[in-house]
Amino acid sequence: MATHEIEDGYLSDSDIQSSVAEILENVAKPPIMISEHDGDLYGQLVLMLIPVEKNLDEEILFVTALKALSGAVSKINNIFHVSLLRNIFSIYIWDYGLDARNAILELITNLAIVPDKFLEDCLEMLVRNFQPPGRIRGYIYRPKFHAHKQNIYVQLHEALCYITSLVPIAPFKLKDILDRRMPKVHAEKMEMLPFVECMLGLESNEIGDYLRSTLLSMVVELLVDLDVSITWGHILKEDNNKDIFDIELEDFHNAEYNPVGVSGGKKDNNPDKLDCLMVIVCEHIKSSACDGHLVKVFDILMESFRKTVLNAYRSKFSQFIMFYACSLEPEICGLKFAIFLIDIFVSKAEDPISRMSAVCYVASYLSRARFISCSVVSSIIKRLVEWCYEYCHLQAGSERINNPNSHRLFYAGFQAVMYILCFRMQSLMDIQELKSVLFHLPLEAILCHPLDPLRICLPTIVKEFLCQAMAAHLLKKPLISSLQDNLLESEMSAAFGGVERLHMFFPFDPYLLKESDRFIKPNFESWSMVRKTYTNLNSEDELDDLDPLSGDDGSEDGRDDDVSAGDDDDEDELEYSINQMSITPRPVFEIAMADGRVPIPGRMPARIRPSVSPV
Amino acid sequence: MEGLTVSDANLTVYIHPSMTNKVRGAILTQLSSLLFRYSEDLEGVLLAYQVNVRSKVARILPGLVPHFGVKLKATLLLFAPKPGMFIEGKVVKIGRESIHAIVLGFSSAAIMLGDIREEFKFQIEKGTETYISKSHKGHRIKVGSIIRFALKSMDEEILHISGSLIPPNTGCIHWLSKYGMEHDPHTKRSAKRRLEKERDSGSSHSAVPRRPHKCRRTRRE
Numbered sequence: 100m101a102t103h104e105i106e107d108g109y110l111s112d113s114d115i116q117s118s119v120a121e122i123l124e125n126v127a128k129p130p131i132m133i134s135e136h137d138g139d140l141y142g143q144l145v146l147m148l149i150p151v152e153k154n155l156d157e158e159i160l161f162v163t164a165l166k167a168l169s170g171a172v173s174k175i176n177n178i179f180h181v182s183l184l185r186n187i188f189s190i191y192i193w194d195y196g197l198d199a200r201n202a203i204l205e206l207i208t209n210l211a212i213v214p215d216k217f218l219e220d221c222l223e224m225l226v227r228n229f230q231p232p233g234r235i236r237g238y239i240y241r242p243k244f245h246a247h248k249q250n251i252y253v254q255l256h257e258a259l260c261y262i263t264s265l266v267p268i269a270p271f272k273l274k275d276i277l278d279r280r281m282p283k284v285h286a287e288k289m290e291m292l293p294f295v296e297c298m299l300g301l302e303s304n305e306i307g308d309y310l311r312s313t314l315l316s317m318v319v320e321l322l323v324d325l326d327v328s329i330t331w332g333h334i335l336k337e338d339n340n341k342d343i344f345d346i347e348l349e350d351f352h353n354a355e356y357n358p359v360g361v362s363g364g365k366k367d368n369n370p371d372k373l374d375c376l377m378v379i380v381c382e383h384i385k386s387s388a389c390d391g392h393l394v395k396v397f398d399i400l401m402e403s404f405r406k407t408v409l410n411a412y413r414s415k416f417s418q419f420i421m422f423y424a425c426s427l428e429p430e431i432c433g434l435k436f437a438i439f440l441i442d443i444f445v446s447k448a449e450d451p452i453s454r455m456s457a458v459c460y461v462a463s464y465l466s467r468a469r470f471i472s473c474s475v476v477s478s479i480i481k482r483l484v485e486w487c488y489e490y491c492h493l494q495a496g497s498e499r500i501n502n503p504n505s506h507r508l509f510y511a512g513f514q515a516v517m518y519i520l521c522f523r524m525q526s527l528m529d530i531q532e533l534k535s536v537l538f539h540l541p542l543e544a545i546l547c548h549p550l551d552p553l554r555i556c557l558p559t560i561v562k563e564f565l566c567q568a569m570a571a572h573l574l575k576k577p578l579i580s581s582l583q584d585n586l587l588e589s590e591m592s593a594a595f596g597g598v599e600r601l602h603m604f605f606p607f608d609p610y611l612l613k614e615s616d617r618f619i620k621p622n623f624e625s626w627s628m629v630r631k632t633y634t635n636l637n638s639e640d641e642l643d644d645l646d647p648l649s650g651d652d653g654s655e656d657g658r659d660d661d662v663s664a665g666d667d668d669d670e671d672e673l674e675y676s677i678n679q680m681s682i683t684p685r686p687v688f689e690i691a692m693a694d695g696r697v698p699i700p701g702r703m704p705a706r707i708r709p710s711v712s713p714v
Numbered sequence: 715m716e717g718l719t720v721s722d723a724n725l726t727v728y729i730h731p732s733m734t735n736k737v738r739g740a741i742l743t744q745l746s747s748l749l750f751r752y753s754e755d756l757e758g759v760l761l762a763y764q765v766n767v768r769s770k771v772a773r774i775l776p777g778l779v780p781h782f783g784v785k786l787k788a789t790l791l792l793f794a795p796k797p798g799m800f801i802e803g804k805v806v807k808i809g810r811e812s813i814h815a816i817v818l819g820f821s822s823a824a825i826m827l828g829d830i831r832e833e834f835k836f837q838i839e840k841g842t843e844t845y846i847s848k849s850h851k852g853h854r855i856k857v858g859s860i861i862r863f864a865l866k867s868m869d870e871e872i873l874h875i876s877g878s879l880i881p882p883n884t885g886c887i888h889w890l891s892k893y894g895m896e897h898d899p900h901t902k903r904s905a906k907r908r909l910e911k912e913r914d915s916g917s918s919h920s921a922v923p924r925r926p927h928k929c930r931r932t933r934r935e
Binding site: 170171172173209212213214218219264265266267268271272448 | 824827
């Protein structure tokens with residue numbers, strides 16, 4: 100009877116509520132004791148809540164039933180009302196209008212706070228709703244779905260916050276559920292993006308106070324997993340097939356005819372996934388900077404960078420979230436990051452791999468980050484040089500070193516100094532105080548030490564450094580002549596650089612993901628834009644002599660780091676991309692295959708191309 | 715408030731060999747992982763701790779990963795309420811069928827309609843949901859009130875408390891503590907003398923909640 104009355108719509112809310120409570124009470128007993136009439140009424144209630152697409156009338160009835168249940172949650176029993184609960188917890192709020200969504204979430208929040216019963220199921224249901232149901236996944240990044248998606252995210256966040264305000268222990272439970280439901284590397288792109296976007300949204304509200312570190316580190320881990328799963332083979336292949344990198348979020352218009360789930364099944368589109376994720380993460384960092392809590396977020400990011408990214412072999416892109424975060428608050432975050440890295444390098448308590456990695460990061464970071472001031476660069480260089488100088492002093496005896504591997508920290512450290520100076524020497528020279536700091540550094544003492552860094556470090560860097568240092572009169576002794584013989588084919592250097600991955604690791608080499616590049620590019624120093632000390636000298640003879648390859652390189656240098664959209668020569672672009680991103684060592688044959696030439700000896704680190712031609 | 719205890723414990727914390735150079739940090743991390751969780755060994759929820767490492771010597775366990783056991787003395791603040799104890803919480807939600815409160819900032823408590831004594835009636839007063847006592851109009855429970863209630867049960871996994879407002883000396887603390895001062899005809903009598911009188915009469919709780927005693931409330935530790 101009660102249900103008929105509900106359908107007729109003659110009863111007030113509280114009457115409906117008490118009718119529903121009565122139905123629930125009447126069926127809360129063993130099945131044989133339930134009267135047929137009560138069973139029917141309960142059956143109708145369960146039917147109303149079946150999560151299928153509904154017409155307007157059905158949706159109104161659905162909302163009424165939900166509201167009535169919200170008022171009678173204490174009568175809901177997890178033994179006798181299993182089918183009802185199953186229907187409630189399998190609802191996707193994406194399928195319904197605003198009123199129905201509000202009613203669903205009200206019921207869920209009310210259920211969550213009933214003692215000992217439904218908290219986990221409720222949280223699980225909300226987290227499942229981070230992703231839209233399968234059939235609309237293809238469309239949700241269309242512009243017209245944007246508002247709908249944002250509304251749903253806001254509602255989900257509000258519901259979770261409300262539950263947290265009533266059940267303070269909820270975030271602990273939520274953490275486990277998020278862990279379990281977080282998409283893994285092989286998940287479809289359309290499962291991954293909405294989930295991560297919604298999860299990051301949680302970070303900026305009250306739940307963030309409890310779970311900030313978990314949420315961010317889960318995202319960073321996913322980025323790193325994706326990152327290391329992308330091989331050089333991918334990048335070469337993807338570059339040939341431009342479409343992969345060209346994808347824009349708006350392009351999902353086509354998803355209707357070509358759902359990602361079907362066509363993307365076989366194609367491994369990890370670079371594309373990573374690109375879109377980087378956009379989401381960068382947008383999130385940007386919004387937290389606007390809200391003024393970037394510093395909090397940055398601290399967590401730095402912590403998870405330390406745990407996951409720093410020692411990840413072949414990490415190519417995920418470190419750029421640090422770069423971007425630093426660029427938004429250079430004076431606090433940018434400085435903090437530099438100091439954090441150099442502290443790891445000089446700390447004896449850290450393991451050698453982390454120290455090597457850290458110094459590679461510091462070199463690449465200070466060279467590439469346009470937002471870092473010269474005084475910071477100067478002080479970090481000073482610290483590095485002092486560390487190297489001290490290291491030299493501690494080496495007893497003066498015989499030549501035969502096993503560079505045992506001093507790899509030293510070589511990595513000094514190579515970092517040279518690398519940074521290649522990029523920054525001219526700008527340091529422009530400021531009188533910093534210039535005098537530079538001139539007081541014991542560079543020559545280190546260079547002439549039996550450890551002989553010039554012979555071991557990467558020849559390209561050594562050569563460029565010497566050119567610039569001589570032009571700036573930073574070095575007095577003619578160190579170059581002694582190196583002419585073995586500069587390019589130093590066996591030890593080759594052996595060292597070839598075996599030790601970190602020796603050639605330049606984490607902040609030009610960024611290759613197209614969509615997210617817009618966040619990185621404005622603050623990124625490309626080699627072609629660097630002012631070199633020797634360009635002021637109008638190509639003096641002595642410098643021309645130093646650089647036998649200058650003619651060839653000059654022409655290469657003409658191609659800027661900027662991605663020229665109109666570049667129609669595929670091969671050129673391919674070669675260009677490879678040069679642009681020579682980070683970690685890759686098998687030589689790949690390069691050979693890619694550009695069709697024999698690999699050059701002493702592979703190029705980044706885009707350092709010694710050149711005397713003005714840029 | 716009842717249910718809070720301070721206890722001294724002798725603990726052994728087993729530490730992974732990789733943490734050898736930061737033992738103190740490792741101890742604190744391990745102990746912190748117990749915070750705000752029910753521990754069967756401690757028979758309660760750990761709220762705070764203070765640690766004294768007893769010696770600099772630790773025993774290394776034989777095995778593939780040679781953990782080492784650091785012995786320490788710790789002072790622990792535990793929340794271990796038992797059924798029937800009176801505890802206090804801040805009301806966060808009032809509904810027709812329930813009152814929800816948060817105890818000590820971490821545990822959520824719910825008092826369902828059946829556990830609210832009949833004296834209290836639900837009303838919506840100026841748009842805010844309130845439980846008002848029929849016998850004392852001043853005795854109201856609304857969102858933000860601190861209430862004292864009796865513990866019925868506690869779910870150890872999610873630290874969810876079921877409470878009851880049936881016992882007479884439960885309700886809004888503000889009212890319970892003020893009541894004697896405002897409604898007692900002998901307000902000028904000193905608290906000491908009142909205490910003495912009650913002790914003489916030998917009743918710990920009066921049958922009718924006309925004069926619940928504010929001094930009876932145990933202070934929060």
